[in-house]
Amino acid sequence: MKPMRIPPYIFCIASLLAVMPASGQLPYERILNAHDEPQNWLTYNGGYMSQRHSLLDQLTPDNVSGLKLQWVLQNQVFGAWQSNPLIVDGIMYVTERPNSVMAVDAVTGRVFWKYRHVPVEGARICCGANNRGVALLDDKVYMGTLDGRLIALDRVNGQPLWNVEVGDVNLSYSVTMAPLAVKDKIMVGVGGGEFGIRGYVVAYEADTGDQAWKTYTIPGPGEPNHDSWEGDDWEHGGAPVWITGSFDPDLNLTYWGVGNPGPDWNAGQRPGDNLYSDSVIALDADSGELSWHFQFTPNDPYDYDSTQVPVLADMVWRGEPKKIMMWANRNGYFYVLDRVTGEFLEGKPYVKVNWSSGLDANGRPIATPQPEGMPTYPGNQGGTNWYPPSFSPSTGLFYFSAWENYATIYRSEEAEYIPGRAFLGGGFSVLAPAPEAPTIGIGRTNPINNWTNEMGYSSLKAMDPQTGEARWSYNQFDVSDSGMLTTGSDLLFTGGREGYFHAIDARSGELIWNVNLGSQIVMAPVTYMVDGVQYVSVISGNSLSTFALED
Amino acid sequence: MKYLRVISQALRAMGCLGMLLILISPGAGLAQELGDHQYTSQAIQAGLRIYSRECALCHGPQGDLVGGVNLRLGQFKTAQSDEDLRSIVTSGAGAGQMPAFNFNEADLNGVIAYIRAGFNPEGVAIFIGDPARGEALFQGKGECANCHRVNGVGPRTAPDLSEIGAIRSPASLQRNLLDPATAILPINRPVRIVTRNEETIIGRRLNEDTYTVQVIDSQERLRSLQKSDLVSYEISMAPSKPPTTLSSAEVADVVGYLLSLRGLQ
Numbered sequence: 067m068k069p070m071r072i073p074p075y076i077f078c079i080a081s082l083l084a085v086m087p088a089s090g091q092l093p094y095e096r097i098l099n100a101h102d103e104p105q106n107w108l109t110y111n112g113g114y115m116s117q118r119h120s121l122l123d124q125l126t127p128d129n130v131s132g133l134k135l136q137w138v139l140q141n142q143v144f145g146a147w148q149s150n151p152l153i154v155d156g157i158m159y160v161t162e163r164p165n166s167v168m169a170v171d172a173v174t175g176r177v178f179w180k181y182r183h184v185p186v187e188g189a190r191i192c193c194g195a196n197n198r199g200v201a202l203l204d205d206k207v208y209m210g211t212l213d214g215r216l217i218a219l220d221r222v223n224g225q226p227l228w229n230v231e232v233g234d235v236n237l238s239y240s241v242t243m244a245p246l247a248v249k250d251k252i253m254v255g256v257g258g259g260e261f262g263i264r265g266y267v268v269a270y271e272a273d274t275g276d277q278a279w280k281t282y283t284i285p286g287p288g289e290p291n292h293d294s295w296e297g298d299d300w301e302h303g304g305a306p307v308w309i310t311g312s313f314d315p316d317l318n319l320t321y322w323g324v325g326n327p328g329p330d331w332n333a334g335q336r337p338g339d340n341l342y343s344d345s346v347i348a349l350d351a352d353s354g355e356l357s358w359h360f361q362f363t364p365n366d367p368y369d370y371d372s373t374q375v376p377v378l379a380d381m382v383w384r385g386e387p388k389k390i391m392m393w394a395n396r397n398g399y400f401y402v403l404d405r406v407t408g409e410f411l412e413g414k415p416y417v418k419v420n421w422s423s424g425l426d427a428n429g430r431p432i433a434t435p436q437p438e439g440m441p442t443y444p445g446n447q448g449g450t451n452w453y454p455p456s457f458s459p460s461t462g463l464f465y466f467s468a469w470e471n472y473a474t475i476y477r478s479e480e481a482e483y484i485p486g487r488a489f490l491g492g493g494f495s496v497l498a499p500a501p502e503a504p505t506i507g508i509g510r511t512n513p514i515n516n517w518t519n520e521m522g523y524s525s526l527k528a529m530d531p532q533t534g535e536a537r538w539s540y541n542q543f544d545v546s547d548s549g550m551l552t553t554g555s556d557l558l559f560t561g562g563r564e565g566y567f568h569a570i571d572a573r574s575g576e577l578i579w580n581v582n583l584g585s586q587i588v589m590a591p592v593t594y595m596v597d598g599v600q601y602v603s604v605i606s607g608n609s610l611s612t613f614a615l616e617d
Numbered sequence: 618m619k620y621l622r623v624i625s626q627a628l629r630a631m632g633c634l635g636m637l638l639i640l641i642s643p644g645a646g647l648a649q650e651l652g653d654h655q656y657t658s659q660a661i662q663a664g665l666r667i668y669s670r671e672c673a674l675c676h677g678p679q680g681d682l683v684g685g686v687n688l689r690l691g692q693f694k695t696a697q698s699d700e701d702l703r704s705i706v707t708s709g710a711g712a713g714q715m716p717a718f719n720f721n722e723a724d725l726n727g728v729i730a731y732i733r734a735g736f737n738p739e740g741v742a743i744f745i746g747d748p749a750r751g752e753a754l755f756q757g758k759g760e761c762a763n764c765h766r767v768n769g770v771g772p773r774t775a776p777d778l779s780e781i782g783a784i785r786s787p788a789s790l791q792r793n794l795l796d797p798a799t800a801i802l803p804i805n806r807p808v809r810i811v812t813r814n815e816e817t818i819i820g821r822r823l824n825e826d827t828y829t830v831q832v833i834d835s836q837e838r839l840r841s842l843q844k845s846d847l848v849s850y851e852i853s854m855a856p857s858k859p860p861t862t863l864s865s866a867e868v869a870d871v872v873g874y875l876l877s878l879r880g881l882q
Contacts, residue, residue, distance in 0.1 A: 502789045503802050514824045518803040542827040564826040580828075 092154055092202050092221075094249050098315055104554070105595035107153045110199055110244040111454055112592070114313040115378040118456035120593045123555035124600035125615065130557055130569045131579040133613040136601065137175030139168075141608040146509045146588050150199040150244060150454075150549075151603060151610070153594040158603070159202065159221075160610065164195040165211045169224060173596050175612060179224035185213035190238040190486065192260035193508050198310070198589070199244035201252060203272050208252050210241025216254055218275060228275035232256060232268060238486045239263055244310045248320060248351050251278050255307020259325040259371070262302035262489035267311070267322055267347075269354060279354030283307060283324045283342050291359075294341040302483045303336060304328030305343040309452050312376040314389070317406060319348045319357055321376035321391065326369045329481035329491025333367035340365055344372045346393065348408060358408030363397045363431065368421060368476065369446055370397040375454045377464060378405060384532060392531050394455060394466045396448030399425065402531050414534040416527055417449040417468050441473035441497040445522070447508065447545075454590045456550035456558070461572050463537055464529040465558055467546040472506065472522030473497040496521065506545055510563040510586045519543050524562060526550075528575060538575035542566075549590025551602070559602055561587025567604050567611075583611055653865040654791060656730035656742040660723075664731025665738050667724045675715070680736060683715075689736040698747040698873045702729050733787075743791050744869035751874025754867050761871070764858070767878060773837045774821060775857075776805060780880030790875045794868050797856040807857045808832060811848045818842075822852075 096103065100113040104121040112118050125133070141147050143163040151160040151170075157178070158170040165183040170176070185195075189212045201208040206227065207219040214233035219226055232254055233239020238261035246253045251269040259265070265283040270276065283305040285292040295303060304327050311322040327336055327343035344363040349356060363370045377392045383402070391405040398419035402412040410429030420443045422431035436442050447469060455466035478492035496505035504517045524546035527536040546562035553559075558572040563586040569579040585607025593602045603612040669678075672688075680688030694710075696702050703725060709717035720728065733742035755761040764775035781790065792800040804825075810818040810832070818840060820832035830850070831841045844850065861868060 499803050500800055501792065502785060514804075515826060516802065516804040516824070518822075518825065520803040543825055544827075562827075566827065 092204055094203065094247070097203070097247060106155065107151070107592045107594050108202060109152070109246070110150050110201070110310040111312070111375055111377075114248075114315065115457075116310075116312040116375050116454070117377060117379065117459070117552075118454055118550055118590060119458050119460075119552045119554075121554040122593055122595055122600045123553060124595070125553065125557060125569075125593075125602065126555040127557060127569075127571050127578055129615060132615050133569070133579065133581075133602070134616045136173075136612045136614050138612075139170060139175045139177075139610040141605075141610070144608065146194055146196065146586065147605045147608060147610075148194075148196045148198050148589050149605065150589055151592055152200060152202055153592065154202060156596045158594075159200050159207055161197045161199055161209060163197065165197055165209065165217075167200055167207060167209055167219060167224065169207075169221075172594060172601065172612075173599075175610075181219055181224040181226065183209070183211055183215075183217060185211055186235055188486075189213040189235050189240060190261060191240050191242070191257065192488075196242045198242060201245035201247040203247035203252065206272065208245045208247065208272075210243060210245055210254050212240050212242065214239040214241060214256065216241065216245065216252065216270060216275070218252075218272075230270065230275040230277075233258070233263070236486050237261070237263060241308075243308050246310050246313065246320065247272065248313050251351070253311070253320065255283075255309075255311075255322060257306045257308040257325075259304040259306035259308075259328055260330060260488055260490060261486060262328050262483045263304060263306060264301060265305035265307055265324065267307050267320075267349060267354065281347075281349055281354040281356060283322075283345075283347065285341065291339075291341040294339040296337050299336040299338075299340075302328060302489060303340060303343065304330075304489075305340075307373070309373040309375060312378050312391075313351060314378060314405060317348075317389070318351050319405070320351050321378070321405065322347050322349065323372045323374050323376060323393075325371040325373045326366055329489045330369040331367060331476055331493065332478040332481055332491025333365045334478065335480060335491055336365070338365060344370060344397075346372060346376055346391070346403070346408075348405070360403055360408045360410065360429065362393075362395045362399070362401065362429075366397075367435070367478065368397070368442060370395070370448055371451075372396065373452050374450065375452075376405075377455055377457050379457050379459065379531070381459075381462070381531070383411070390531065392455075392457060392464045392529070394450050394464070394468070394527075394529065396444075396451055397421070397431070398444045398449035399431070400464075400529055400534055401429065402534060403429075412531075412534040415449075416529065416536060417470055417472075417525075418443040419449070438477070439475060441475050443473045444469060445472040445474035445496060446476075446494050447472070447506070451547065453547050453588070454549035456552045456590070458552040458556070458558075458572055460554065460556055461528075461552070462530070462532075463572065464531055465550040465552065465560075465572070466527060466529070467548055467550070467560070467562075468525045468527050468539075469522050469545045470525045470541070471519070472545065509547070509588065510544070515544050515564075526558075526560060526570070526575075528572075540568075540570060540575050540577070547586070547588040551591040551593060553593060559591040559593070559604070561591070561604060561606065563587075565606050567591070567606065583607070583609065585609070654744055654795065654868055656726070656733065656744070658739075660727045660730040661734045661740065661742055662727075662738050663723065664727030664729070664734075665736075667720070667728050668731050668736075671718060671720075672728065680732070688732050691733075691735070697745075697877060699729050699733070699745050699869070700747060702732065741788055743787050743872065744865065745787060745876065746866060746869030746871075746873040748870070748874040748877040750867075751870035751872070751877075754863065754871050755874055759861065759863055759867070759871055773833060774835060776821075778875065778878055780878060782876040782878040783880055785875075787872055787876060790872050791868060794861045794863070794871060796860055797858050798854070801856040805856075807853045807855075809849075809851045809853070810842065811850075812842070813846050813848055815848075 306325040327340035345361040481491035548561035583606035591604040734740035820834040
């Protein structure tokens with residue numbers, strides 16, 4: 067087709083329109099009411115409640131088998147692609163290793179612009195050069211970096227607007243999470259739990275990058291709960307925050323999962339509960355002030371973290387209207403908390419647990435450490451981990467990936483803190499059915515599963531928060547680091563390390579459709595709509611694939 | 618009270634962990650049996666003393682100061698079996714560069730044990746025999762070649778062993794002969810499959826996922842099967858081979874042969 071000839075003055079009018087506010091803008095109010103525009107995916111977990119539940123219902127259990135591949139975007143960088151795309155008004159924003167951002171046409175997969183930040187060489191990351199995505203607010207895109215920075219970009223042309231230090235890269239602070247935009251602030255936490263950092267959550271003014279508040283996850287001298295540490299252990303006690311939090315606008319509280327204390331595997335070297343490691347903390351959105359905390363694993367010797375997504379829901383819970391928080395913890399227990407007060411409501415093991423014999427009335431675990439050389443269940447990667455769950459208000463169920471039949475044997479040793487260096491205090495090996503058998507690690511790089519389900523397998527669990535028990539489960543032969551997506555038509559989308567992308571009936575747990583995408587799916591799918599067509603996107607290996615129904 | 622708690626924890630752990638117990642502390646029967654196949658820890662520790670006094674001056678504390686030789690990692694110029702090592706120590710080598718040592722039997726045994734334990738005084742040192750004798754046993758009396766293939770010769774039904782010496786430790790190879798049930802890798806467990814059209818497939822797993830399984834069948838055909846098409850799919854926990862009846866010296870020879878298989882060079 068020949069380009070249309072347009073009189074020059076038309077362009078002048080177009081440029082006048084462009085400077086008018088509101089058009090294409092993404093103010094806080096739109097994010098706050100994300101459920102009113104299910105055609106978009108505006109935050110890491112699809113909304114402040116972090117339910118990863120879309121009200122879109124064009125795809126249904128009856129027609130989902132007709133999904134067809136629309137486009138593929140290939141990553142140019144090797145390694146696990148854990149990024150979660152955001153979609154607003156037909157444009158997808160997705161990050162690529164180590165710290166690039168792309169703006170992509172959500173209908174064709176063609177790229178508008180790409181911004182590339184190259185982290186300094188000294189950046190140290192324990193477990194892969196991961197980045198899990200961006201935050202959007204107004205006319206900007208925000209990305210944390212492996213070298214401990216937060217960068218604001220122009221959402222239209224990808225140009226950097228400000229770039230601030232979140233943490234000292236020489237002390238191995240890093241940012242791998244997608245930031246959280248609340249009101250006029252951008253919040254991030256820091257990674258570095260394997261390097262003797264002192265963790266924190268920090269908020270910046272979205273326009274300028276000026277620091278608004280900073281709350282340490284390890285209280286300093288004079289602060290409450292400082293006495294859960296001895297001596298100067300608190301200075302290098304870890305407690306990182308590397309997964310995006312949630313927000314309750316009515317309570318004005320943000321919620322964050324806090325990671326392991328350090329050194330990881332020598333708990334004897336840091337006596338005490340080590341607050342607020344392995345906890346969820348509730349911070350005031352305006353001041354960062356701590357409102358409450360709940361610790362899942364006191365004095366953790368297993369690197370269990372608590373870096374899961376705080377999933378929020380309002381429901382009648384056992385006969386009473388409640389604002390709850392659901393949490394499948396890496397330590398093998400599923401919890402229901404009152405998110406107003408942090409009160410423990412319910413907690414039960416969802417996989418085999420032997421490091422603890424149960425929870426007391428306050429939710430504190432009764433510790434049963436295993437003798438040296440004996441395996442601990444769940445193993446080091448946990449009963450689950452950071453992969454985002456989903457809660458469907460339609461089914462009332464909470465969905466997540468669990469690892470079954472998986473254990474590790476720990477050993478601890480004295481660790482010396484050397485600034486910026488690994489601060490681990492021991493190590494572990496995966497329980498194997500035979501000596502020298504291949505075992506499970508972080509991520510999958512082998513197309514042959516020669517470790518087999520004897521080393522561990524995955525179980526997608528549909529938890530009923532009313533009982534704390536699984537209503538049903540769907541097993542895969544290999545373990546899964548895949549997150550979940552549910553829709554208004556009771557579809558559940560998820561993946562796994564085997565590379566299958568599944569559509570499952572969210573009510574019954576029956577498999578409806580799947581396709582082999584060929585490599586590990588280590589993030590959750592997202593869904594969006596453009597021009598009346600519902601799309602679902604998922605990353606497998608180095609490819610982001612987007613599906614829709616054919617006309 | 619403290620003791621009681623520890624014991625009860627240990628009991629609890631043992632109750633659910635039969636699998637591991639096999640792995641970490643072999644049953645008394647096997648331990649005794651292994652005693653006939655490996656050096657004693659006293660020998661290894663005696664070897665440490667002899668090595669430090671007599672050998673470390675030239676070979677170094679890590680055994681790597683003589684070019685082309687790394688005693689700790691089991692890399693030698695010509696030696697393969699324990700006998701070869703004995704003969705080098707007692708006769709000398711390298712046209713006079715290494716003198717002959719007049720050790721008594723216990724000291725000689727200790728030095729070999731210390732080298733075979735990888736210089737780890739707490740380690741395990743198994744007997745390693747003569748590869749040529751081991752090859753003959755592999756082909757003949759040991760019946761290994763009935764199922765295993767080496768360097769392009771033999772059946773493909775069991776795993777190909779052409780590079781097994783490069784990827785498995787001596788202890789693991791020995792355990793595969795003495796107690797295959799605890800040594801077989803899970804992927805290699807024998808499978809028996811019956812399909813919907815009533816075909817029975819006996820074979821060895823190559824790969825598996827939630828919905829499919831890939832096997833090599835008894836006719837050496839590569840088969841990929843949809844689990845939804847199967848009437849039954851059994852994985853045997855017992856390996857297809859029983860523990861070997863070879864003597865301790867013969868097992869050492871076979872291990873020596875297997876260690877010499879290092880793939881295409």
